[in-house]
Each structure stands twice: as C-alpha cells, then as structure tokens.
Amino acid sequence: MASHIVGYPRMGPKRELKFALESFWDGKSSAEDLEKVAVDLRSSIWKQMSAAGIKYIPSNTFSYYDQVLDTTAMLGAVPPRYNWTGGEIGHSTYFSMARGNASVPAMEMTKWFDTNYHFIVPELGPDVNFSYASHKAVNEYKEAKELGVDTVPVLVGPVTYLLLSKPAKGVEKTFPLLSLLEKILPIYKEVIAELKAAGASWIQFDEPTLVLDLESHQLEAFTKAYAELESSLSGLNVIVETYFADVPAAAYKILTSLSAVTGFGFDLVRGTKTLDLIRSEFPSGKYLFAGIVDGRNIWANDLDASLITLQSLEGVVGKDKLVVSTSSSLLHTAVDLINETKLDKEIKSWLAFAAQKVVEVNALAKALSGDKDEEFFSANAAAQASRKSSPRVNNEAVQKAAAALKGSDHRRATEVSARLDAQQKKLNLPILPTTTIGSFPQTIELRRVRREYKAKKISEEEYIKSIKEEINKVVKLQEELDIDVLVHGEPERNDMVEYFGEQLSGFAFTANGWVQSYGSRCVKPPIIYGDVSRPNPMTVFWSTAAQSMTKRPMKGMLTGPVTILNWSFVRNDQPRFETCYQIALAIKDEVEDLEKAGITVIQIDEAALREGLPLRKAEHDFYLDWAVHSFRITNSGVEDTTQIHTHMCYSNFNDIIHSIINMDADVITIENSRSDEKLLSVFREGVKYGAGIGPGVYDIHSPRIPSTEEIADRINKMLAVLETNILWVNPDCGLKTRKYGEVKPALENMVSAAKLLRTELASAK
Numbered sequence: 001m002a003s004h005i006v007g008y009p010r011m012g013p014k015r016e017l018k019f020a021l022e023s024f025w026d027g028k029s030s031a032e033d034l035e036k037v038a039v040d041l042r043s044s045i046w047k048q049m050s051a052a053g054i055k056y057i058p059s060n061t062f063s064y065y066d067q068v069l070d071t072t073a074m075l076g077a078v079p080p081r082y083n084w085t086g087g088e089i090g091h092s093t094y095f096s097m098a099r100g101n102a103s104v105p106a107m108e109m110t111k112w113f114d115t116n117y118h119f120i121v122p123e124l125g126p127d128v129n130f131s132y133a134s135h136k137a138v139n140e141y142k143e144a145k146e147l148g149v150d151t152v153p154v155l156v157g158p159v160t161y162l163l164l165s166k167p168a169k170g171v172e173k174t175f176p177l178l179s180l181l182e183k184i185l186p187i188y189k190e191v192i193a194e195l196k197a198a199g200a201s202w203i204q205f206d207e208p209t210l211v212l213d214l215e216s217h218q219l220e221a222f223t224k225a226y227a228e229l230e231s232s233l234s235g236l237n238v239i240v241e242t243y244f245a246d247v248p249a250a251a252y253k254i255l256t257s258l259s260a261v262t263g264f265g266f267d268l269v270r271g272t273k274t275l276d277l278i279r280s281e282f283p284s285g286k287y288l289f290a291g292i293v294d295g296r297n298i299w300a301n302d303l304d305a306s307l308i309t310l311q312s313l314e315g316v317v318g319k320d321k322l323v324v325s326t327s328s329s330l331l332h333t334a335v336d337l338i339n340e341t342k343l344d345k346e347i348k349s350w351l352a353f354a355a356q357k358v359v360e361v362n363a364l365a366k367a368l369s370g371d372k373d374e375e376f377f378s379a380n381a382a383a384q385a386s387r388k389s390s391p392r393v394n395n396e397a398v399q400k401a402a403a404a405l406k407g408s409d410h411r412r413a414t415e416v417s418a419r420l421d422a423q424q425k426k427l428n429l430p431i432l433p434t435t436t437i438g439s440f441p442q443t444i445e446l447r448r449v450r451r452e453y454k455a456k457k458i459s460e461e462e463y464i465k466s467i468k469e470e471i472n473k474v475v476k477l478q479e480e481l482d483i484d485v486l487v488h489g490e491p492e493r494n495d496m497v498e499y500f501g502e503q504l505s506g507f508a509f510t511a512n513g514w515v516q517s518y519g520s521r522c523v524k525p526p527i528i529y530g531d532v533s534r535p536n537p538m539t540v541f542w543s544t545a546a547q548s549m550t551k552r553p554m555k556g557m558l559t560g561p562v563t564i565l566n567w568s569f570v571r572n573d574q575p576r577f578e579t580c581y582q583i584a585l586a587i588k589d590e591v592e593d594l595e596k597a598g599i600t601v602i603q604i605d606e607a608a609l610r611e612g613l614p615l616r617k618a619e620h621d622f623y624l625d626w627a628v629h630s631f632r633i634t635n636s637g638v639e640d641t642t643q644i645h646t647h648m649c650y651s652n653f654n655d656i657i658h659s660i661i662n663m664d665a666d667v668i669t670i671e672n673s674r675s676d677e678k679l680l681s682v683f684r685e686g687v688k689y690g691a692g693i694g695p696g697v698y699d700i701h702s703p704r705i706p707s708t709e710e711i712a713d714r715i716n717k718m719l720a721v722l723e724t725n726i727l728w729v730n731p732d733c734g735l736k737t738r739k740y741g742e743v744k745p746a747l748e749n750m751v752s753a754a755k756l757l758r759t760e761l762a763s764a765k
Helices: 016-025 031-051 067-074 091-099 136-146 158-163 177-198 216-233 249-256 274-280 303-317 345-349 354-368 374-389 396-403 416-427 444-454 460-481 496-501 540-547 561-566 576-596 617-635 654-662 678-684 708-719 740-764
Strands: 002-004 057-059 109-111 118-120 151-156 202-206 237-241 263-267 287-293 322-326 505-508 515-518 521-523 527-533 555-559 601-605 643-648 667-670 692-695
Touching: 002 354, 016 031, 016 091, 031 057, 031 136, 031 354, 057 136, 067 091, 067 118, 067 136, 067 151, 118 515, 136 151, 136 177, 151 177, 158 177, 158 216, 177 216, 216 249, 237 287, 249 274, 263 274, 274 303, 287 303, 287 354, 303 322, 303 354, 303 374, 322 354, 345 374, 354 374, 396 527, 396 576, 416 643, 444 460, 460 540, 460 740, 496 555, 496 561, 527 576, 540 576, 555 576, 561 576, 561 617, 576 601, 576 617, 601 617, 617 654, 654 678, 708 740
Parallel strands: 002 322, 057 151, 151 202, 202 237, 237 263, 263 287, 287 322, 555 601, 601 643, 643 667, 667 692
Antiparallel strands: 109 118, 505 527, 515 521
C-alpha cells in the first residue's frame, strides 16, 4: 500500500529559512548564502520522507514566499511597475512583487482559503505577455533526483491560479480571467515537457478551488484545461489534489471524468461528505489519494478509526489503487514534536506535528498491506483514551457558563450613534482622529529582555523596569508625532494570541511549534486542549501603567475570541463555536476589568474573523452568527462612554460587511491599502456604515515609506464614500515587523496628511 504527502513545512524545525531570508533582505548575506540554507532544508525534508517509507514525495512545495507567487514567476506574469525586462526571474523582481521596494508597492496579499497562510494575488489582464520565466519546479525535481529521491513535482493548477487572480489596475473588473487559460497553458506544457525529460513519472496539480461554490463555466474550465494538457501529459501519472473542504457533487463529477488524470486527492478530514461521493461512484482504474491524516491540526490521528475508513475504501477503489495521504499540505502544522522537550508529557502524547504525521501516513499504509505495527497502534489507542478521560480537559463551571449564554444576543443597549456622541464628549477627539493598530517595532533588545526573563536570567523587577521603559519610549514618540489615540506598543508580547493563551486555562504552548504565515513571518499557535477560563487579569497592569504616562487616551489591547480560536490549534473533540464562547467569556472578564481600571478605549482585535469563514456559502450564516455573537459577548457589559474598537487584517471583507456592521463595535480599523482599496467599493455601492471606521492608509507589510501626498490622496478617496465624522486615520496593521527608521517617517506623513485634510475641510465650510 502506497503513501503520499501533499506538501511539507518550509521554514525548518528552528525557522532556519526565516532567519536566512531576513539576513538576505537586510543585506547581511548573499543570494548564495540564502540558497545554501534552502538546499539544506529541501534535502533534509526529502531524505526524511524517503527514510519514513513515503512513496509519493512532493517537490516544488518549498518556497521563498508562497507557491502562488512562484507560479506567477513561472508564468512571467510580472506587473509592469517592477520593470522586469524578461529572462529568468531573480530575487530582486521576486521579492519586489512580494514586499515592494523603495519606489513601488507590493502586490496584494490575502489569506489562502480559510487558513492563516497568505499568498500574493496575481494581477492579470489581456495584455500580459506570459513567458516561461522560472524553472524552479524542474530544478528542484533534479535536485532531489541527484540525492536519490524520485519526487512528485507539485504545481498550482492552471484553473486555480486564474480563479485566485484579480484584474490588474486599469483592467475592467469584469474581465474574464479564465479567458487567459489558452495563454498560460503553453507555459504549463513547457514545464511538463522539461519534467518528463528530467525523468519525472508523476506530477501533482493542486486545484483546491474545486471545493468552492463554482459556476458551471468555471467548472468547464477544468475540463478544457486538462483536455488541452492531455497530450503533453501522456506518459506521466497525474494527481489532481483538492483540500480544505468537501468537493461538491458537480465538481466531483467533472474532476473524476478528466481522462488525463491518474489519481484524485481528497481531504477526508474536513471533507467527510466526499466519502459518500467516493462510495457511490469512483472511476474504475483510477487512484484515490485518501487524505485521512489531518494536515491542518496537531492532534494525533485516531489510527484505528482511520484504518476502518481506509479498509472500507479498499472495497470501492481496489487495494492497489488506494494511497494513504495527508488531508492537505503539512505547511499548516508545526514541524517536529521531537523539539518539544518541555511540553507536558500527557499532552505531548496526544499530538502529532508534520514529522509525526509522515510516520502516521506510512503506518496506516503498512497496516493496510498487512504489516501493522501493533506496538505503534497500541500506543496511539492509549493516547486517544487518555485524552478522552483526562480531568484537565473538562471544567464543569466553564461549560455551564457557556451554556447559559443561549437566549441573549448580547448587544449593547444603546445605538452606536448615541454611544459615539457620549464617547466624543469624554474623549474630545479632532475630526479624522489618528491612531495605530497596537504593536510597535520589536527590537533586538526588546526580544533579548523577554528571552532572558523567560529563561530566568533577569528578575521580574528588572523585566518590568525594561518593559516600562520601552512603553514610555513608545508613548513619548506618539506624543511627539501628535497621534490622538495612543497604544502602549505591546513590548511584553511576542505574539498576540500566544500572549493571551499563556494566561488562560485550557491552553498549552510549544517551544518550536512555528508555522509560516507569509514570507518570513512565522507564528506559534497555542494548543487549546481543554475548557477555557481566565484565572487572573491579563493586561490591566500594563494598560494602566501606559495610561499613567500620558493624558491622551490609551487603548487597552486585547485579542478577540474568534481570532484566538482561528489562530490556535483547536481541540477537535467539541464544536468550534463552544470553544469560542468559552474564550469570549474570558475576554469579557478582561474588558470589564480594564474599564474599571479607567481605560476608556479598548480594542478587541478580530483580525481572523473573515479567515474562519467556511469555504461553502451554505455554511456562512451559521459561522457568522456564532462568531459575531462571540465578539458582542466580550463587550456587552461596558458603559456607553467606553469606546470599543476592533481590527481586521488582510482578507476580502466585502461579502461579510453586514456581519461586520452587526458586530456593533464603535470603531473598526481594517486593511485597505494593499488590496487596491477594494474595501471602499462596498461603500460606493451604497452600504451605510454609521460607526467609526479606519480603512488602512498605508501598507505596513512593506518597508516602503508613503509620502504625505499619497496618504492624503487615500484619505480623500475614503471621504468620497464615508462621512467625515466617522473616519479614522491609521496604518493597515500593527507595526511590530517594521523598523523604527521606517515607522517614524511613515507615521509623521500619516499625521501630516490628516492635519492637511482637517485644514482643507475647515476652510471648505
């Protein structure tokens, strides 16, 4: 019985690629140094999978930024502003598209389906001259082959690539992107020909858009694309991989009728309904790549249950045509549990990171072949039983409090317009008030202080003194810049979710459980293993200390329940909404303690609310109902004069704008600049928004510093569709990833732009 891995984490067990990228971007190392790290990581991954007995090992899943940007490079689809003149795309052009440069902004970045991973959105139109401009897929296949590992090269499928693209600036929004299929398929044919010549026998096309609600002409594009590629694919075995949800019946029918395709990959963890489709009809002679091991969570697989499912599928597809696989790329999970030497032993026995999931896949494949590792299966069964019966998982008081939430919508009693009036009397802010989103640059010195405190190398007194000094520095800088509503800069926090999870019951933490979010940015998601509660106040000490340093309003900074949920590895033994309600009650306690301590502006970030939206429209309403309700629970008990802010990060918000309004926050700050001000179009189309709103005026994920005039122009575009008295001026997101040399001039220009427009508005009266 064969085994297959859809994809594997790139950063390395100790984030080796992250540090190599940042060193290269800072000019401290060469392209050769960067490539050496990449080669070492790739060879380690391939050798590890080969040693574990995996038959179908992926290549070309390694990336310096993301796989969609790699495909843009492969197709030579570089926007004209980057002045690429042809030939093989190098680091300069590639990273300019991803991060921008001193002269031009980066391309738009958005979430990869419903994950916390991001991709760079291709900008396409009728005038793009596609050309084969990156030979990465072929080069990596050859690289693995030289190591003695025959891999399955992985490409983002042509239809998914186009469906994830957007019309370039100046191109009609209605431009049919799928009309470009005939222009990109010749490049795919060139890549396929080179892979065949290099000796590849299998090739994998990732087509995850097949799980979405597609229209008939979009589904027909799959038939057209793979029919056109069929002759080029002759002699190759072809996998089309889907993941993250069920494949709808219409898409399943189209997919399984593709004659050029040898095998089909399905997510059988998040797509359990697909099992019914497979059991009712599966094409004879084709391979089923059964995604039974979860690629998106860190819980050990229930091997006995999975084996039963796989054995039932053997009777449908045939013993020799069933391949055990992961549900998706393992990119979305941590790398290796072996590095977690301090994790609680019982909790550790419940977990499996990417390296362990590779072993699980192979163990299941061997068991199906009659070579079952009884000791391994027995240990797994014992861990499953331990988790179900452990008293640390269940807290009756928390469960009762969450159950009691039913019957109320937890909406504040006073309308937002009246609350804003009451808040303005108290805060006395100018029109177009300025603020930032929360974090300020995380300097090397600051990271050193946190690290030494955690390692008990400095005392608590020394730690508090250092953090207070950093807060004071951030407060003074904001006052010098004349920002209206201040933040304390979050110097005590390495990560917004980890910080809160460490202070909540029901959470566990790793030392090296890093997961890539975008580029070199990694996060270390907490593990929610049990019922959640707040034993003690979490932020009151720091927020009140910061407020004592200034007479201006100081925001209390919290992470919202939906974001904590969506940015954690969540327990899979109860519905997600039940866990979310528990977190909401814990955050509610914190909000009310902040208010009692005199904090009048409290930001409850819901950066990831959109991210958790199910991929199928039929499931949207249920998710949005409990997600929005969870947010309202957190601030349902505050006074009208307490201003509640929330913040949302990179995503497409237009389709959930009414749910955002339904959150009933007093002020929302939201990404806008990098997405070509797509957010503003919803207001142009007539949606009325009565609360405060701050669409981001500049992109913080790029080192580029926008001018005062550029920011003023953005604000004027906002004023064309939003009322002056509700508009706030702020960056797109927190500033922790930037340097002070970038942050200070950018914020100076932001404040200058706000003041310039205040003067213009006053003189126009």
